Amino acid sequence: MRRVWFAVLALVYLEHLELSMKVGTAPICAYGQAGCHILSLADFFDRVIQQSSRMHGISSDLHSEFEQYFFPSKNSIGKRKCHTYGILTPDDKENAQRLGREELTEVILRLLEAWGDPLSQLYWSMSQDQNQDFNHYSSNKALEISDMVHELRDGVEKMAEKMKLLGVLGNTVSYISPESLVPSSALSFYKQGEFNSLDHHDLLYCFRRDSNKVKNYLQILKCTTLPGLDC
Amino acid sequence: MLRFHRLSGRVSFPGTAGAHVSCHQGSDTKSPSLLFWEPAEESPPPPPAPRHGLRQLITHCQLLPRLCGAMMKKAVEVILLLFLLVSMPHAKGTRHSPPGKPTLTRCRSPEKETFTCWWEPGSDGGLPTTHALYYRKENSETVYECPDYRTAGENSCFFNKNNTSIWVNYNITVVATNTLGSTFSDPMDIDVMYIVKPNPPERLAVTVMEDKSWPFLRVSWEPPHKADTRSGWITLMYEIRVKLEQENKWEMHLAGQQKMFNIFSLRSGGSYLVQVRCKPDHGFWSEWSSTSYIEVPDYFPREKSVWILITVFSAFILVILIWLLHMNSHSLKHCILPPVPGPKIKGFDKQLLKNGKSEEIFSALMVPDFPPTTSSNFEDLLVEYLEVYIPEGQELMLQESKDLHDGCLKSESSTSDSDSGRGSCDSHTLLIDNCGEAKEEERQQDQERMGVEAQRHQKDWEEKGLNYAHEDIVSPDMSSGRVKTWPSVFSPLPQYSSNPPDQQSSLEMAKQHYLSDSLFLPDSSSTYLTQPGHSTRESLEPSYCEFRLSNKQPHQLHPQMQAHQQLHMAHSDVNISSIGCKQAPAGLQSPDLRSTQYVEVQKVNKEDMVLLQPVGKGCRHIELCPQMPQGDNYSKVKGVNSDNILLLQRGVMEEDRCPCEDQEINGAREHSHTASTVTTTQKPTACIHTAMPVQDEMVLAVNGYVDTAIMCTLPTY
Numbered sequence: 001m002r003r004v005w006f007a008v009l010a011l012v013y014l015e016h017l018e019l020s021m022k023v024g025t026a027p028i029c030a031y032g033q034a035g036c037h038i039l040s041l042a043d044f045f046d047r048v049i050q051q052s053s054r055m056h057g058i059s060s061d062l063h064s065e066f067e068q069y070f071f072p073s074k075n076s077i078g079k080r081k082c083h084t085y086g087i088l089t090p091d092d093k094e095n096a097q098r099l100g101r102e103e104l105t106e107v108i109l110r111l112l113e114a115w116g117d118p119l120s121q122l123y124w125s126m127s128q129d130q131n132q133d134f135n136h137y138s139s140n141k142a143l144e145i146s147d148m149v150h151e152l153r154d155g156v157e158k159m160a161e162k163m164k165l166l167g168v169l170g171n172t173v174s175y176i177s178p179e180s181l182v183p184s185s186a187l188s189f190y191k192q193g194e195f196n197s198l199d200h201h202d203l204l205y206c207f208r209r210d211s212n213k214v215k216n217y218l219q220i221l222k223c224t225t226l227p228g229l230d231c
Numbered sequence: 232m233l234r235f236h237r238l239s240g241r242v243s244f245p246g247t248a249g250a251h252v253s254c255h256q257g258s259d260t261k262s263p264s265l266l267f268w269e270p271a272e273e274s275p276p277p278p279p280a281p282r283h284g285l286r287q288l289i290t291h292c293q294l295l296p297r298l299c300g301a302m303m304k305k306a307v308e309v310i311l312l313l314f315l316l317v318s319m320p321h322a323k324g325t326r327h328s329p330p331g332k333p334t335l336t337r338c339r340s341p342e343k344e345t346f347t348c349w350w351e352p353g354s355d356g357g358l359p360t361t362h363a364l365y366y367r368k369e370n371s372e373t374v375y376e377c378p379d380y381r382t383a384g385e386n387s388c389f390f391n392k393n394n395t396s397i398w399v400n401y402n403i404t405v406v407a408t409n410t411l412g413s414t415f416s417d418p419m420d421i422d423v424m425y426i427v428k429p430n431p432p433e434r435l436a437v438t439v440m441e442d443k444s445w446p447f448l449r450v451s452w453e454p455p456h457k458a459d460t461r462s463g464w465i466t467l468m469y470e471i472r473v474k475l476e477q478e479n480k481w482e483m484h485l486a487g488q489q490k491m492f493n494i495f496s497l498r499s500g501g502s503y504l505v506q507v508r509c510k511p512d513h514g515f516w517s518e519w520s521s522t523s524y525i526e527v528p529d530y531f532p533r534e535k536s537v538w539i540l541i542t543v544f545s546a547f548i549l550v551i552l553i554w555l556l557h558m559n560s561h562s563l564k565h566c567i568l569p570p571v572p573g574p575k576i577k578g579f580d581k582q583l584l585k586n587g588k589s590e591e592i593f594s595a596l597m598v599p600d601f602p603p604t605t606s607s608n609f610e611d612l613l614v615e616y617l618e619v620y621i622p623e624g625q626e627l628m629l630q631e632s633k634d635l636h637d638g639c640l641k642s643e644s645s646t647s648d649s650d651s652g653r654g655s656c657d658s659h660t661l662l663i664d665n666c667g668e669a670k671e672e673e674r675q676q677d678q679e680r681m682g683v684e685a686q687r688h689q690k691d692w693e694e695k696g697l698n699y700a701h702e703d704i705v706s707p708d709m710s711s712g713r714v715k716t717w718p719s720v721f722s723p724l725p726q727y728s729s730n731p732p733d734q735q736s737s738l739e740m741a742k743q744h745y746l747s748d749s750l751f752l753p754d755s756s757s758t759y760l761t762q763p764g765h766s767t768r769e770s771l772e773p774s775y776c777e778f779r780l781s782n783k784q785p786h787q788l789h790p791q792m793q794a795h796q797q798l799h800m801a802h803s804d805v806n807i808s809s810i811g812c813k814q815a816p817a818g819l820q821s822p823d824l825r826s827t828q829y830v831e832v833q834k835v836n837k838e839d840m841v842l843l844q845p846v847g848k849g850c851r852h853i854e855l856c857p858q859m860p861q862g863d864n865y866s867k868v869k870g871v872n873s874d875n876i877l878l879l880q881r882g883v884m885e886e887d888r889c890p891c892e893d894q895e896i897n898g899a900r901e902h903s904h905t906a907s908t909v910t911t912t913q914k915p916t917a918c919i920h921t922a923m924p925v926q927d928e929m930v931l932a933v934n935g936y937v938d939t940a941i942m943c944t945l946p947t948y
Contacts, residue, residue, distance in 0.1 A: 053512070060513075081370060085370075089398070091396040091397055091398060091399060092344060092392065092395060092396060092397055093343075093344055093459065093462065093464045094392075096464070097462060209398055209422075209424075212398065212424060212513075213398060216463075216464070219463035219464075219466060220462060220463040220464060221463070222463055223461065223462055223463030224462065224463070227461070229489070230488055231460065231461055231462070231463050
């Protein structure tokens with residue numbers, strides 16, 4: 001009986017600790033409101049780049065899992081088209097440098113915006129699909145990247161705001177609604193009949209690439225804005 | 232190029248690599264129809280002949296339509312022939328075939344701005360083959376050919392910056408072509424993003440930095456000059472490896488994105504090799520950079536001297552310790568390994584005793600060659616006797632049996648036995664010469680006593696009323712009615728008194744050897760007393776006191792031993808002296824034979840006291856005498872009186888009656904029952920019959936241990 005009490009007490013204490021730890025951390029805010037921990041721009045960039053790097057890593061894993069599981073013969077990419085084809089992205093370094101910070105930031109935001117919904121739908125679709133055995137773990141990853149996309153988008157927005165405050169970024173950055181550039185229902189773009197694993201695969205392929213673009217653009221943005229040791 | 236000149240024009244066969252066949256007017260016009268091959272020259276065919284030649288040609292050629300037709304046919308035939316001839320040598324070596332399938336081996340981009348693809352050609356099919364690379368970009372049907380076959384070397388295609396697009400899928404194919412055909416390779420899909428393998432880092436610099444006399448290495452480098460990390464276009468991670476010059480194994484360090492690294496824990500005076508390489512976040516590791524050498528200065532020169540100091544110091548301490556140990560070795564030895572007292576009985580196994588099997592214990596004590604038939608070493612059979620002085624005349628005729636041993640001899644030899652009670656020769660109060668005599672006689676007569684013991688005993692009894700002690704060790708060897716003779720030593724008192732005066736001189740001088748029986752109680756762990764054998768001559772008058780030898784090795788004394796017979800109190804856990812009832816002669820001085828009554832030990836109680844009961848004439852066995860009183864106890868040696876009589880008294884705990892009293896078997900017999908048990912814990916005691924007047928004579932040895940001269944007290948009724 002004593003052991004049970006002890007275990008209960010220990011659990012309660014740990015929970016309290018955990019909560020207190022959560023409470024103890026201060027949220028980040030760009031404007032320096034009360035109770036926030038003010039981040040420097042460098043910190044912003046580091047966090048955002050880390051987040052995008054992680055996002056890209058997870059999407060890469062997911063895609064390779066799909067590829068292994070379903071397409072062991074490694075089919076050619078074929079006539080794949082991503083639903084973000086409408087967003088013009090620079091293909092090489094010169095084009096990217098030629099864009100400038102504002103446009104680059106805009107491209108980043110657009111890309112992130114474009115992927116919010118499709119990933120949620122992907123997660124929903126994967127969790128619904130009962131056929132695959134490994135879907136359980138993959139659907140968790142899909143959920144994770146779906147959340148990350150939203151977080152990253154918010155983060156980049158805040159960072160852009162900060163940059164504007166600092167005067168590093170011009171005010172021409174506008175949040176263009178992606179609907180004009182991106183089909184309303186991204187999923188229908190990939191759908192070929194029933195949204196099955198094949199479609200999943202295509203979607204993931206596209207997302208992997210786009211997350212890489214986002215990461216790379218962010219790095220370029222950082223190094224053009226804050227040339228330092230890392231660049 | 233072959234040229235076949237004909238008079239009439241040219242025929243060219245493009246298939247035959249530009250062989251031209253033409254009408255040619257030979258220089259000698261002997262045979263205008265002669266056709267001959269001429270190796271084609273690069274230069275254009277020679278201009279036609281001068282005009283007159285031309286006129287001739289025209290006139291000739293005017294005839295040609297018919298001739299030319301025929302000639303044409305012939306030319307074609309010849310051509311074909313020659314073609315076959317030409318192709319013959321080729322056909323002899325290899326067969327012409329379309330080229331084999333080339334394979335795209337790899338594509339690499341050093342900085343994510345350009346890339347190169349290499350392929351491996353297949354068999355060329357015997358013909359010169361050419362390769363071409365075609366690619367197609369994602370979602371586009373346009374096929375492009377490789378812009379640059381040369382920059383990257385043989386069998387390669389280099390895509391420059393203009394032709395390179397990142398995040399775009401390239402579908403690349405290589406075609407091998409020869410005269411016979413072309414073969415396409417398998418297509419390859421690449422995204423430049425994932426094929427980046429940078430060049431190794433450059434300008435690796437290693438320096439030794441001092442840190443409070445503990446130096447460390449500072450390694451710094453530059454990214455490869457082609458990779459544009461400055462703009463953030465490519466992000467590189469670095470890795471360093473270090474090793475000592477003489478070692479084989481490298482020490483790896485991951486340096487992340489930094490371009491500088493510190494290495495600690497260096498060997499003083501060591502020589503190090505350092506290398507670095509890099510990798511983009513998604514890509515391949517570069518090759519290792521060129522090696523950089525560095526030498527670490529001797530920052531710890533005192534290393535060896537310190538070790539020498541330590542060694543000397545510890546050696547010095549060690550020497551001191553050894554010397555101390557040596558000085559105190561003895562005391563240490565006693566401290567660590569104290570001498571363990573052990574049982575001193577030869578043949579007595581403690582473990583068996585602990586096991587509780589008395590049979591085995593005592594069987595172990597049984598020496599195989601015991602009693603010694605041959606002349607054995609008497610010293611081996613140490614038994615301590617209670618030494619009691621017996622006068623010369625009272626010496627009993629004791630027959631020697633096989634079990635005869637000289638306790639006296641043994642006593643002298645057992646000088647080292649500290650635990651043994653020395654009752655006889657070893658004691659300084661004793662007459663040693665008496666001992667010696669006894670020993671000698673013992674030895675002499677030892678050999679002669681191989682006879683029938685019982686008979687001799689009986690004979691003795693008849694004659695002298697000897698007292699015999701009946702001894703049995705393990706297996707009572709009782710012949711019917713005969714006494715198994717352990718030599719009993721007892722002589723009646725009158726004999727004692729007739730001893731030479733030296734015997735009467737002192738207690739200590741008078742000794743009487745008592746034969747101690749090793750009698751064993753079957754139910755006791757230590758000893759038992761067997762029923763003393765009865766002989767028909769029970770009516771022997773003399774009574775005697777018997778003392779019991781150790782249970783281990785009963786000694787038998789020569790029946791004809793002299794008065795000095797030693798009874799050694801053997802050092803053993805249990806010594807029980809059997810007691811024989813010895814009837815004292817009427818007077819102490821009278822050497823008449825007394826009748827002997829035997830007492831048998833009934834049991835041994837907890838205090839190691841032997842409870843005796845007399846064995847009646849008709850009661851040979853204890854069981855047949857229910858009237859035998861139980862529990863008599865003779866516990867103390869009262870003392871030795873002046874007549875060299877051992878006074879024994881009964882123990883106080885038991886009832887006050889001597890069992891012998893109850894049995895008036897032989898009428899008024901005076902018995903003296905003496906019983907004494909000797910243990911290591913308890914002093915031998917004896918009890919004296921209350922009826923015995925000698926009881927009044929209290930002498931000594933209240934505590935019971937009979938040391939030197941033990942006088943047997945005979946009842947003086």
